[in-house]
Amino acid sequence: MVKVIASSVRKGNVLEVDGHLCTVLSAESFFPGKGTPTTQIDMRRIADGVKVTQRYKTTEQVERAYVxxxxxxxxxxxxxxxxxxxxxxxxxxxxxxxxxxxxxxxxxxxxxxxxxxxxxxxxxxxMPQRAVLEVVETEPVTKGQTASSSYKPAILSNGVRTAVPPHIGVGTRIVVMTADGSYVERAKD
CATH class of the missing domain: 2.40.50.140 (Nucleic acid-binding proteins)
Structure with missing residues (x-):
């Protein structure tokens, strides 16, 4: 076990909390204008899968397991x-x-x-940051409409819903971010 400050904890780290090993799901630091900066860490206990949320001062020491x-x-x-x-x-x-x-x-x-x-x-x-998936369902392409700020809903080959530019049609392979499923670009293959 290694002691690290709470603000350096990242998603995927493994911490020891109250004698249990926990995998970090998300870590977010808050710096209010007044008061003490804090870091909120959402974790899942490895032993039983229970979600745990802890809040630490950003400079507080936490036990990080070696993985x-x-x-x-x-x-x-x-x-x-x-x-x-x-x-x-x-x-x-x-x-x-x-x-x-x-x-x-x-x-x-x-x-x-x-x-x-x-x-x-x-x-x-x-995961890799990006994945290439095919659009299986979306509204038809509007002729003459180029990429604009308005996106339309689409369903990808893995069942995930996302928003794509108006020029993307059914059967188009696109690149999405694996973190949130957001559209990046049309696939180059």
């Missing part, structure tokens, strides 16, 4: 488990849907991800 980040390749989903393979040893590992969380819809076959391992157990996943 090893290893590269894996996503293979397939088996019920509630996601199967990943170590590209060096070809060992397969099952990761529960609690660990994968919001990243699940963006996982694609043979996608390279980084898993944070603690005592040979995956405790957090780091």
């Amino acid at each position: 090893e980040d290893r590269d894996f390749t996503y293979l397939y989903q088996d019920g509630e488990q996601f199967v990943f393979m170590n590209p060096e040893t070809f060992d397969q590992i099952n990761v529960s849907s609690d660990v994968v969380g919001d990243a699940a819809p963006y996982l694609q076959e043979n996608m390279a991800v980084t898993l944070s391992m603690f005592e040979d157990r995956a405790v957090a996943i780091e």
